[in-house]
Amino acid sequence: MKIMVINGGARAMSRTRELTKAFEQALTKKGVEILPFDVGKDMLPVYTGSEAEMETATVKKLITFAEQADAFIICTPEYHGSMSGALKNALDFLGGKQFKGKPAIIGAAAGGGKGGINALNSLRQVLRGLYTLALPDQIVVDPEHFDENLRLVNQDALERIEAMTDELLRITRCVGRREEAAAK
Numbered sequence: 001m002k003i004m005v006i007n008g009g010a011r012a013m014s015r016t017r018e019l020t021k022a023f024e025q026a027l028t029k030k031g032v033e034i035l036p037f038d039v040g041k042d043m044l045p046v047y048t049g050s051e052a053e054m055e056t057a058t059v060k061k062l063i064t065f066a067e068q069a070d071a072f073i074i075c076t077p078e079y080h081g082s083m084s085g086a087l088k089n090a091l092d093f094l095g096g097k098q099f100k101g102k103p104a105i106i107g108a109a110a111g112g113g114k115g116g117i118n119a120l121n122s123l124r125q126v127l128r129g130l131y132t133l134a135l136p137d138q139i140v141v142d143p144e145h146f147d148e149n150l151r152l153v154n155q156d157a158l159e160r161i162e163a164m165t166d167e168l169l170r171i172t173r174c175v176g177r178r179e180e181a182a183a184k
């Protein structure tokens with residue numbers, strides 16, 4: 001099983017990246033192959049629909065990983081009450097061809113208070129447009145969940161990440177088995 005893990009936070013000191021890493025650590029413990037994509041490191045052009053941009057290395061990587069993935073973990077910052085523009089730009093290169101019928105779980109890094117839900121709702125809406133099976137469980141992490149070295153240390157958050165990852169793997173296996181049975 002291959003899980004594509006997308007970090008939608010482009011800042012150098014991104015908390016979203018740390019949230020993404022916590023999911024990757026949970027997957028590694030379970031022996032799952034990770035296909036990592038980071039919008040702050042795998043710099044994409046702005047989507048224009050031109051053929052030339054489809055030939056760039058990062059766009060090819062994005063599309064190849066998404067095609068190979070059996071499921072997705074996607075994390076976004078909440079910026080101005082929505083998902084990040086950088087993540088939306090990445091998703092604009094993709095479509096139902098890569099996402100249709102594949103499970104996904106989502107998480108957000110927010111500024112505290114009641115932030116984060118709007119980013120998750122906007123991401124969920126986009127994933128619906130991509131025909132993704134976005135699972136109901138989701139997570140928001142706030143600045144207080146991190147230590148001074150930017151490590152995600154909040155125990156409740158780490159337990160939730162474990163549980164969400166387990167559920168993603170369970171559902172992904174079920175979807176895979178159904179598809180195998182249907183192909184027979």
Ligand SMILES: Cc1cc2nc3c(=O)[nH]c(=O)nc-3n(C[C@H](O)[C@H](O)[C@H](O)COP(=O)(O)O)c2cc1C
Pocket residue numbers: 009010011013014015016017076077078079080081082109110111112114115116
């Ligand atoms: C441009 C901008 C807009 C933001 N808007 C919100 C917001 O609407 N709601 C919120 O809870 N936090 C907001 N924040 C705080 C971020 O969600 C928070 O800093 C989070 O850590 C961002 O993820 P990142 O560290 O990966 O960039 C905003 C931060 C920036 C830079």
